[in-house]
Amino acid sequence: MPGAVSTRADAAPGERPAVGEARSVGMPPTDIRDPDYFHRVVDCQWACPAHTPVPEYIRLIAAGRYTDAYMVNWRSNVFPGILGRTCDRPCEPACRRGRVEAEPVAICRLKRVAADYKDDIRRFLPKAPAASNGKRVALVGAGPASLTVARDLAPLGYEIVIFDGEAKGGGMIRTEIPRFRLPEEVIDEEVGYITGLGHVETRYGQRVDSLKRLLAQGFDAVFVGSGAPRGRDLDVPGRQEAAANIHIGLDWLANVSFGHVNRIGRRVIVLGGGNTAMDCCRTARRLGGEEVTVVVRSGFHEMKASPWEKEDAMHEGIPILDYLVPKEVRHEGGRLTGVVFEKVAARYDERGRRQLVPTGEPDLFLPCDDVLVAIGQENAFPFIERDIGLAFEPSGLPKVDPVTMQSTLPQVFFGGDAAFGPKNIIWAVAHGHEAAISIDRFCRGEDVSERPPPRTTLLSQKMGIHEWSYDNEISLDLRHKVPLRDPAVALKDVRAEVELGFTPELAYAETQRCLNCDVQTVFTRDLCIECDACVDICPTDCITFTGNGPEESLRPRLRAPAMNLAQPLYVSDTLKTGRVMVKDEDVCLHCGLCAERCPTGAWDMQKFLLEMAHAYGTKPCQCA
Amino acid sequence: MTYLAKPKLHHPRLSTNALGFTRRDYEGAVSTLCAGCGHDSISGAIIQACFELSLPPHRVAKLSGIGCSSKTPTYFLGASHGFNSVHGRMPSVLTGASLANRELVYLGVSGDGDSASIGLGQFAHCLRRGVNMVYIVENNGVYGLTKGQFSATADKGSRSKKGVGNQDSPIDLIGMAILLGATFVARSFSGDKAQLVPLIKAAIEHRGAALIDCISPCVAFNNHPDSTKSYDYVRAHNEAVNFLDVIERREEITLEQEPGTVELVRQHDGSYLKLRKLAPDYDPTDKIAAMTYLKEREAAGEIVTGLLYLDPRSEDLHDRLGTVRAPLNALGEKELCPGSAALETINASLR
Numbered sequence: 012m013p014g015a016v017s018t019r020a021d022a023a024p025g026e027r028p029a030v031g032e033a034r035s036v037g038m039p040p041t042d043i044r045d046p047d048y049f050h051r052v053v054d055c056q057w058a059c060p061a062h063t064p065v066p067e068y069i070r071l072i073a074a075g076r077y078t079d080a081y082m083v084n085w086r087s088n089v090f091p092g093i094l095g096r097t098c099d100r101p102c103e104p105a106c107r108r109g110r111v112e113a114e115p116v117a118i119c120r121l122k123r124v125a126a127d128y129k130d131d132i133r134r135f136l137p138k139a140p141a142a143s144n145g146k147r148v149a150l151v152g153a154g155p156a157s158l159t160v161a162r163d164l165a166p167l168g169y170e171i172v173i174f175d176g177e178a179k180g181g182g183m184i185r186t187e188i189p190r191f192r193l194p195e196e197v198i199d200e201e202v203g204y205i206t207g208l209g210h211v212e213t214r215y216g217q218r219v220d221s222l223k224r225l226l227a228q229g230f231d232a233v234f235v236g237s238g239a240p241r242g243r244d245l246d247v248p249g250r251q252e253a254a255a256n257i258h259i260g261l262d263w264l265a266n267v268s269f270g271h272v273n274r275i276g277r278r279v280i281v282l283g284g285g286n287t288a289m290d291c292c293r294t295a296r297r298l299g300g301e302e303v304t305v306v307v308r309s310g311f312h313e314m315k316a317s318p319w320e321k322e323d324a325m326h327e328g329i330p331i332l333d334y335l336v337p338k339e340v341r342h343e344g345g346r347l348t349g350v351v352f353e354k355v356a357a358r359y360d361e362r363g364r365r366q367l368v369p370t371g372e373p374d375l376f377l378p379c380d381d382v383l384v385a386i387g388q389e390n391a392f393p394f395i396e397r398d399i400g401l402a403f404e405p406s407g408l409p410k411v412d413p414v415t416m417q418s419t420l421p422q423v424f425f426g427g428d429a430a431f432g433p434k435n436i437i438w439a440v441a442h443g444h445e446a447a448i449s450i451d452r453f454c455r456g457e458d459v460s461e462r463p464p465p466r467t468t469l470l471s472q473k474m475g476i477h478e479w480s481y482d483n484e485i486s487l488d489l490r491h492k493v494p495l496r497d498p499a500v501a502l503k504d505v506r507a508e509v510e511l512g513f514t515p516e517l518a519y520a521e522t523q524r525c526l527n528c529d530v531q532t533v534f535t536r537d538l539c540i541e542c543d544a545c546v547d548i549c550p551t552d553c554i555t556f557t558g559n560g561p562e563e564s565l566r567p568r569l570r571a572p573a574m575n576l577a578q579p580l581y582v583s584d585t586l587k588t589g590r591v592m593v594k595d596e597d598v599c600l601h602c603g604l605c606a607e608r609c610p611t612g613a614w615d616m617q618k619f620l621l622e623m624a625h626a627y628g629t630k631p632c633q634c635a
Numbered sequence: 636m637t638y639l640a641k642p643k644l645h646h647p648r649l650s651t652n653a654l655g656f657t658r659r660d661y662e663g664a665v666s667t668l669c670a671g672c673g674h675d676s677i678s679g680a681i682i683q684a685c686f687e688l689s690l691p692p693h694r695v696a697k698l699s700g701i702g703c704s705s706k707t708p709t710y711f712l713g714a715s716h717g718f719n720s721v722h723g724r725m726p727s728v729l730t731g732a733s734l735a736n737r738e739l740v741y742l743g744v745s746g747d748g749d750s751a752s753i754g755l756g757q758f759a760h761c762l763r764r765g766v767n768m769v770y771i772v773e774n775n776g777v778y779g780l781t782k783g784q785f786s787a788t789a790d791k792g793s794r795s796k797k798g799v800g801n802q803d804s805p806i807d808l809i810g811m812a813i814l815l816g817a818t819f820v821a822r823s824f825s826g827d828k829a830q831l832v833p834l835i836k837a838a839i840e841h842r843g844a845a846l847i848d849c850i851s852p853c854v855a856f857n858n859h860p861d862s863t864k865s866y867d868y869v870r871a872h873n874e875a876v877n878f879l880d881v882i883e884r885r886e887e888i889t890l891e892q893e894p895g896t897v898e899l900v901r902q903h904d905g906s907y908l909k910l911r912k913l914a915p916d917y918d919p920t921d922k923i924a925a926m927t928y929l930k931e932r933e934a935a936g937e938i939v940t941g942l943l944y945l946d947p948r949s950e951d952l953h954d955r956l957g958t959v960r961a962p963l964n965a966l967g968e969k970e971l972c973p974g975s976a977a978l979e980t981i982n983a984s985l986r
Contacts, residue, residue, distance in 0.1 A: 111644045477638050485642035540866050542671040542854065543826060547679035550642045550659075552649065571646040588870060602642055610671025610854040 037559025037591065040584040043533065046467045049619040051579060052596050053529045055118055058105035060441035062465070062623045063087040065102055065118055066529040070481060072124055073522035075515070080125035082135050087623065088440050089159050089205070090184075092197040095123025096510065097188055099286075099317060099435040107526050110575075111551065111598050114490040116524045120510075124518040126197070132204075137166035137627060139209030144168035146454045149230040151219045151394075154182020155436045156236035156427030158205045159443025163626040164450060165208040172230070173211065176218030180206060183238055183428075184436065186265035187287065189294045190506040222395045222423070232422045232450045235409075236439070237394075239428035243387040245282065249340030253382075256347035257340065260291045260385030267294055267505065276380025278302045280350055282337060283385035284314035289321065291383040292329045297505040304377065305331040306350075308367060310357055323509070327498060335375060336367065340382070349378035388433050408432060415459045416446040424449055447626035463624035472530055472616045473606075479616055481530050483603040485550075486523035493517075527601045531619045534592055536584045538613035545605035545614055546570065551598045554605060559591045569595055641665050653689035661686045663713040667706070671858075673825030673851030673866075674704055674773045678711040680828050681742065681771075684835035685712060690740060696732060697742045700725040700754060703780055704746030704773035704851075712742075723754025726761035726770075730952070733766050736962040737953050740839055741768035748778050751787035751806040758808075762817040762844045767951035769838040770817075770846045772808055773825075775853040776864040783856030794861035807933075809943060812846040813926060818949030819845035822940045824869050825852065830940060833879040837942070840881065842904050843949035850938065869938060876917040876928075876941040880909040902947050910942060919945045 043049060051057050055065040063084060071080035084091035098119050106115030146169050150157035153175035161171045179185060180202040184193070206213055219225055225233060242261035244250075250257060256276065260283065266272040279300040281292040284307035295303045305324065307314055311333045314321065325331065335352035342348055352375045355367040390408055395401060402410040402419040409418050411425045418425055426442030428434060449459040472480040494511040495501070501509045513521060546554050552571035559565070562580065566573040573580060573595035583592040606614040641662065649657045661682040666675050685695065692714035699705035701722035708717050716739070720728040729743045743761075750758045750772050762770070776789040783796050787806045794800050812820045819841040823831040831849065838845035850869050852858045858865040863872075900908045900920065910919070918924055925944050932939045952958075959966065 111647060484639055485644060487643055540671065540854075540858070541826060541870075542673065542852070542866060543676045543679065543828065544671045547675050548641060548665075550644060551646045553646075571648065574648070587867070598646055600642055600644060602639070604639065604641065607639070608666075608670045608675075610669065 036561060038562055038565060038580065038582040038593075040536075040591075041579070041581045043531075043581075046465055046621060048579065049467075049469070049529075049531050050465075050621050052531060052599075053619065053621070054105040054107050055102035055116075056529070056621065058101045059088075060101065060438045061088045061444065062441075062621065063102075064529065064620060064622065066525055066527050067620060068125060069116070069118070069121055069522050069525040070527070072121055073482065073519055077125050077128040078130045078132055078135070081129040081132055084122055084125060085132070085204075086625070088437060089162055089443075090155060090201045090436065090440065091122050092126035092201050093184055093193060094436060095119060095121075095126050096193050096197070097184070098122070098437050101437070107528055107598065108524055111526075111600065112489070117490055117493070117513075117521050120493050120513055121518060121521060124513050124515075127512050128515065136204055137208065139165045139211075140168045142168065143170045143210050146170065146231040147172065147229070148450060148454075149174065149225055149228070149233045151222075151225070151233065151235045152182055152237040152427075152429070153177070153180035153202075153213065153215070154236050154238050154427055154439060155184060156429070156439035156443040156446070157182070157234060158202060159440045160234045160236070160426065160447045160450065161211050162205045162208065163444060163447030165205070165211050166627040167451060169210065169451075169454070171211045173206075173213045174217050174219045174225075175213070175215050178215050180213060180215065182236070183240075186268050187261060187290065189264065189290050190268070191293065191297065191501065191504075191509050192290070194506070194508050218394075220394050222401070223399050226399070226422070230422075231454050232424065234424045234426060234446055234450065235395075235418075235429050236425070236427045236443070237392070237429045239388045239390045239433040241389045241391040242287075242384065243389055245337060245340075245382075245384045245386065247337050247339055249342055252345065253340050253342040253347035255345070256380060257382045257384060260287050260383050261388060263383055264290055264294060267298065272298070273505075274298055275300050278379040279304070279381045279383060280377055280379045281305045281383045281385060283307065283387070284309065284316055284331075284333075285385060285387070286316045286320050287388065288383075288385035289316045289324045291385050292324050293327055294505060295381075295383060296327050296329060297502055300381075303329050304379075305329060306335050306337070306352065306377070307331065307333050308336050308355070309365075310334060326495075327502060334367070338374060341376070347380065347382065349376055350382060351376050390429060390432060392429075406432075414445065414462065415449040416442055417449055417453075417459055422453065444623065444625050448624065451626040465621050465623050467619065467621045469531070469533070469617050469619050472618050477607045479530075479603055481527050481616075481618070482523070483527070483530075483601070483616070485526070485600055485602050486520070488520055488524055490524065491517050491521045528599075529619050530601050530603070530616050532581070532594065532599060532601070532603075532605060533615045533617045534581065534583050534594070535613050535615070536586060536592070538611045539583075539586055539592065540611055540613075541586055541588055541590070542610060544608040544610065548604045548608040550602065550604065551600055553595050553597070553599045555593045555595075556586070556588075556590045557593060558589070559585065565593060566595075569593060571595065573597060639665065652686055654691060656686065656689075656692075658682060658686040660714070661692060661712055663708070663710045666710040668703060668710075669779075669853075669855045671854035672703070673775060673853070674707050675710065676825040676828065677771065677773055677831070677849055677851055678707050680825075680831040680835055682711045683828065683832045684839065687832070688836055688839060690839070694739055695742060696739045697744060698725050698729045698732065699744040700746075700749035702746040702749045702778075703775075703853075704744060705749055707773065708742075708744050723749050723752070723757055725749065726754065726757035726766070729768055730761050730764065730766050733768060733952070734958065736964060737767070737958070737960075738962050741766070742839075743768050743770040745770065745772050747772060747774045747776060747786040747788040747808075751808060755787075755806070759811065759815055762812050762846060763815040765816065765818065765844045765949070765951045765955065767842055767953065768844060769835065769841075770844065771835075772846070772848050773851045774808070774848055774864070775851045775857055776862070777853050777857040779853045779856055783853075790863040793863045794859075796856050796859050796862075798861070808846070808848045809929065810926065812848075813922060813944045816844070817846045817944075818843035818946035819942075820944040821846070821942045822848045822850070822938070824850050824873060824938075824940055826866055826870065827873070827940075830875060830878060833881050834942060836881045837879055837908055840906055841902065841945075841949065843946070843951045872936060872938045874914075874932060874937040874939050876912070876914040876939055876943065877919065878911040878913060879942050880911065900945060900947055902949070908942070908945070913941070919943060920947060922946075
């Protein structure tokens with residue numbers, strides 16, 4: 012019976028491919044030289060629009076190297092202190108920790124820790140060369156996208172001119188985000204790092220009202236980062252009559268921010284379910300709004316606001332009422348008395364589309380003194396003439412290349428909310444980096460469609476037989492909560508920051524929840540003796556030795572079926588027994604036990620560091 | 636070896652058995668054996684088998700002697716009873732424990748040194764007495780703890796890591812077990828869990844003395860090209876005679892598969908073993924034919940694995956001795972001191 016054993020290839024008990032099953036058709040060996048492969052395994056970094064190397068800075072925080080952690084962030088996302096308080100955190104829903112226990116690592120709040128405890132970082136900032144390179148770039152708007160472009164281009168010698176209608180830089184970071192979430196000093200500091208680089212001229216208080224005239228000033232390139240500044244209005248009977256007490260959320264927040272508004276009525280209704288609505292209701296609560304209610308058209312779970320922002324609002328005693336559509340504004344003698352809502356329910360048609368259908372129940376009247384309208388925001392480009400060769404989409408947005416950020420007018424580039432409609436700060440930063448690369452290439456006369464590749468390194472972390480240069484013990488701590496200011500104090504002062512930030516001790520404990528997903532399990536086929544030690548020790552059953560096959564046949568018959576199709580399989584070349592090693596990356600803890608138990612070093616833990624190419628900042632990260 | 640405990644986090648969709656336990660609940664402490672040791676795979680197979688059988692961990696007793704193999708009970712079934720006995724004396728302790736409490740599942744875990752050298756006599760007698768147990772020999776052919784001298788199961792002519800040839804005949808644990816009256820005799824390989832796990836399950840279900848001789852490469856001292864117990868050698872010479880599917884159902888069943896390749900063996904207690912035959916003419920219930928076949932293949936240099944011998948009419952030590960059905964610790968004063976009338980009856984019967 013020679014060969015009888017090798018046909019029984021599967022290590023998973025009870026799972027045997029039929030004798031004679033063809034082995035030749037199967038998944039090809041995974042090409043780990045493709046930077047995307049290991050990048051995808053670092054879920055947080057892959058999900059981040061700016062691709063910040065998250066585990067790298069979390070380890071630096073754990074080591075108490077806050078300045079280094081800050082600089083890893085600064086190079087990648089430019090505003091660590093601001094983002095550490097306000098980021099939309101696409102990294103956290105992606106975090107692998109959330110797939111093996113209840114909640115992801117508090118990545119965003121750890122970023123703030125780096126900002127809170129760092130030393131003076133100014134000596135690490137790049138300097139613009141003494142002499143400019145003679146190229147002039149105009150930036151329209153001083154928001155996060157424009158500032159990122161300035162950060163990336165100024166050290167290369169570009170002369171940057173930033174235009175903004177407000178008296179200070181920051182854009183929506185300064186106008187829309189309430190101070191109790193983001194203190195002004197943090198904005199001043201991080202905007203100041205950029206405007207202080209050299210060759211950056213700020214023309215605050217000068218709103219660009221004609222792109223044509225700006226272009227006529229002879230700039231080599233223009234970047235438009237003017238945001239999506241117009242809040243959508245409410246269109247129901249009574250709106251105009253009660254206008255004195257109905258405010259557009261975005262404008263109202265800006266007015267609060269600049270100190271033009273410091274009171275609101277006792278009873279406030281906030282219309283809308285996005286993050287702006289959450290900022291409005293919490294701000295109202297601090298300006299005399301004792302009974303603040305958020306009312307949304309759709310269901311609570313469909314709201315656009317981030318879950319944590321909803322939680323923060325409810326924590327401050329603000330109810331959120333759903334499935335209520337505003338129907339009429341009631342007023343008496345020119346004074347707002349309340350809003351009438353129609354009750355609706357969600358119905359799904361045969362194509363799965365949701366419709367809000369009136370339930371037929373009596374309308375609901377909510378009395379109030381003020382209404383804040385936060386039902387969406389729109390782009391507005393009144394300053395762009397339509398006859399200068401810059402094409403617009405039917406949606407009203409400019410036609411912009413999603414990779415190069417270039418418009419149809421070659422010297423004009425877009426980024427942030429101005430490019431593809433309202434998103435968030437971290438997307439604006441990502442756009443800014445790409446636009447800066449394009450502008451640099453454009454000004455050098457190079458093809459903007461050619462993009463520089465990311466810089467990657469892959470290095471073994473082995474220090475001894477069971478010693479690694481990263482802390483591979485898995486903490487079982489649940490997510491740590493950020494300490495909050497006493498609500499009694501916080502609700503009295505619109506400028507008192509609610510979150511106090513992690514203490515160094517709490518921050519350390521939270522860093523230990525990070526699974527170090529950038530420390531990759533690298534498999535060397537030729538060293539493997541198929542002893543099963545890795546299979547036995549793996550706490551999450553990621554590793555299987557089995558007969559190869561097409562991916563759809565392989566996934567269900569692994570030791571733990573790999574049914575999360577968003578996560579890749581790592582497949583080796585064929586081993587001596589004719590089997591292949593298949594690792595499901597989905598819930599790997601990166602604990603390194605496979606490598607510790609491997610007698611031949613076929614498994615190794617290697618740190619994969621990926622840094623995106625930026626116009627400036629081609630020097631490797633020096634903190635690694 | 637590792638200093639880290641295996642993280643408690645597990646796969647979110649890890650299955651549970653009839654008791655609601657996951658496989659992880661059957662684990663023990665993290666192994667301190669050399670990385671890649673075959674023994675760790677056997678521990679993994681025992682964990683898998685006990686999980687699949689839904690054994691309550693507190694109803695299992697694991698007993699061992701001395702040696703690398705005898706350390707392993709620490710690394711599985713952390714919630715079970717354990718006894719690490721004197722070198723080579725595990726069978727006596729196990730026999731005693733089994734007599735005292737017949738309701739536990741007994742796993743005797745031993746090695747080639749513990750069973751084929753110092754404990755050979757004990758090995759022989761507990762098999763011939765038919766103690767109801769699973770006796771697993773983790774057989775690597777060397778004394779790993781003392782750095783790689785030949786053990787009594789090392790094949791004649793095989794070489795040590797240092798190049799010294801072995802002149803002595805090996806002890807054939809399988810042949811001895813069949814001769815001595817063990818009623819379930821199997822050989823397997825630590826590197827083939829697909830074969831090993833069902834064998835362990837069947838051995839646990841079997842009533843009587845079950846021996847599994849499991850070849851388990853010693854990565855540190857006996858995994859070199861001149862070894863006959865290396866991963867490569869065993870894989871190249873492994874000749875499986877059958878593959879076992881354990882069937883726990885007690886009622887009569889019919890086979891859907893093609894006859895001739897699958898055989899159902901009904902055991903004494905009414906349970907069934909389903910054998911997928913890989914060697915068509917091999918009949919594991921025919922003792923003499925099995926012995927002949929094993930010797931033939933051994934002479935041809937092959938390592939025969941699978942369920943090699945099964946006596947479906949097995950009985951165990953308790954049956955033979957007619958012992959009380961209840962475990963001794965469950966007997967009350969009434970059973971232990973039946974009174975003077977009962978004593979009178981006994982005395983009268985002896986007059």
